[in-house]
Amino acid sequence: MSDDLSKALAGVRADIDRIDGDILRLLNERARCAQRVGEIKAEFGDAGFIYRPEREAQVLRRLQEANPGPLPGENITFFFREVMSACLSLEQPLGVAFLGPLGTFSESAATKHFGHAGRLLPQSSIDDVFREVESGHAHYAVVPVENSTEGAVGRTMDLLLSTPLRICGEVVLRIHQNLLTRETDLNAITRVYSHAQSLAQCHEWLNRVLPNAQRISVGSNAQAAQLAASEAGSAAIAGEAAAARYDLPKLAENIEDEPNNTTRFLVLGKHDAGPSGRDKTSLIMSAPNRTGALHELLLPLSTAGVSMCRLESRPARNALWEYVFYVDIEGHRDDPAVKAALEKLSGYAAYLKILGSYPIAVY
Numbered sequence: 356m357s358d359d360l361s362k363a364l365a366g367v368r369a370d371i372d373r374i375d376g377d378i379l380r381l382l383n384e385r386a387r388c389a390q391r392v393g394e395i396k397a398e399f400g401d402a403g404f405i406y407r408p409e410r411e412a413q414v415l416r417r418l419q420e421a422n423p424g425p426l427p428g429e430n431i432t433f434f435f436r437e438v439m440s441a442c443l444s445l446e447q448p449l450g451v452a453f454l455g456p457l458g459t460f461s462e463s464a465a466t467k468h469f470g471h472a473g474r475l476l477p478q479s480s481i482d483d484v485f486r487e488v489e490s491g492h493a494h495y496a497v498v499p500v501e502n503s504t505e506g507a508v509g510r511t512m513d514l515l516l517s518t519p520l521r522i523c524g525e526v527v528l529r530i531h532q533n534l535l536t537r538e539t540d541l542n543a544i545t546r547v548y549s550h551a552q553s554l555a556q557c558h559e560w561l562n563r564v565l566p567n568a569q570r571i572s573v574g575s576n577a578q579a580a581q582l583a584a585s586e587a588g589s590a591a592i593a594g595e596a597a598a599a600r601y602d603l604p605k606l607a608e609n610i611e612d613e614p615n616n617t618t619r620f621l622v623l624g625k626h627d628a629g630p631s632g633r634d635k636t637s638l639i640m641s642a643p644n645r646t647g648a649l650h651e652l653l654l655p656l657s658t659a660g661v662s663m664c665r666l667e668s669r670p671a672r673n674a675l676w677e678y679v680f681y682v683d684i685e686g687h688r689d690d691p692a693v694k695a696a697l698e699k700l701s702g703y704a705a706y707l708k709i710l711g712s713y714p715i716a717v718y
């Protein structure tokens with residue numbers, strides 16, 4: 356290295372060291388403020404929940420708007436989620452239940468939202484994920500609810516109908532699928548394991564590239580990766596997290612049929628969120644079984660100027676050919692327009708359950 360180069364680098368490195376020192380001091384100063392928030396709440400006898408999803412969303416949105424670059428907004432969100440996660444864990448480490456084993460997209464969604472200071476509690480089924488929070492063993496649950504290619508996640512939708520839990524957040528995750536295997540030749544692969552949703556997301560790719568391999572649906576794609584790691588002639592379709600967790604090479608990357616393949620997850624807890632300024636409210640309702648009933652149900656929303664961003668129907672399960680409707684609307688249930696629409700709705704609907712209001716996902 357030439358002397359000039361060394362000198363030039365030493366100058367910049369000294370700047371970096373000084374800035375790191377400042378960041379370190381500021382991070383700890385921030386952590387002390389977050390601790391102080393907890394102490395003030397305790398002083399005022401506020402036995403409420405420490406985790407405030409609406410406040411976190413506001414912090415992230417403000418920083419995204421203020422970000423001058425060159426770092427992309429997505430990175431800023433990632434860093435500050437980790438900072439908030441670490442600050443929060445000084446007061447109370449949050450236990451987060453999700454569909455395991457480790458390495459699932461649900462784990463990626465849970466860490467994306469709660470950061471790495473959260474306590475990960477992998478469960479063996481979506482039912483167990485709900486139960487873990489209902490019973491108080493975990494503070495929050497992260498469950499998949501819909502995929503842009505494959506649509507609604509039926510088990511989550513059904514459990515939402517009966518759970519006392521509330522939706523307090525959403526997480527949106529880009530899903531890239533990979534073929535994970537110890538084999539080095541596609542011709543050697545006779546079995547492909549994955550979760551049914553992931554197999555469906557790669558249906559055309561499998562038809563084209565591995566038309567003769569048997570497709571075996573298992574409980575999760577991380578479980579698929581565990582199987583593929585131990586059986587010759589087998590592969591798994593799973594994400595990057597499973598590849599890293601089970602040390603499985605990727606023989607093919609980004610094999611999802613739709614390039615925008617995205618899954619939306621819900622965060623469930625024992626409370627919903629206060630208004631953050633950009634919120635959604637999720638409802639389940641059923642219409643009386645007569646002509647025009649669904650139209651009547653949706654009318655109070657449009658007359659109040661409330662936008663609907665999702666409508667799904669599912670069989671009511673307790674009556675043949677009767678349906679419940681899952682509706683997401685824009686706004687918080689404390690917003691005057693939403694409040695008015697919900698009051699009207701409760702008069703028309705045969706059944707109405709408000710699952711919660713929560714901040715729209717921050718990327």
Ligand SMILES: C=C(O[C@@H]1C=C(C(=O)O)C=C[C@H]1O)C(=O)O
Nearest residue numbers: 389392405406407410411439442
């Ligand atoms: C510090 C608070 O509590 C938690 C920590 C936050 C943070 O570190 O910024 C934000 C919201 C809460 O989840 C607060 O309510 O402001």
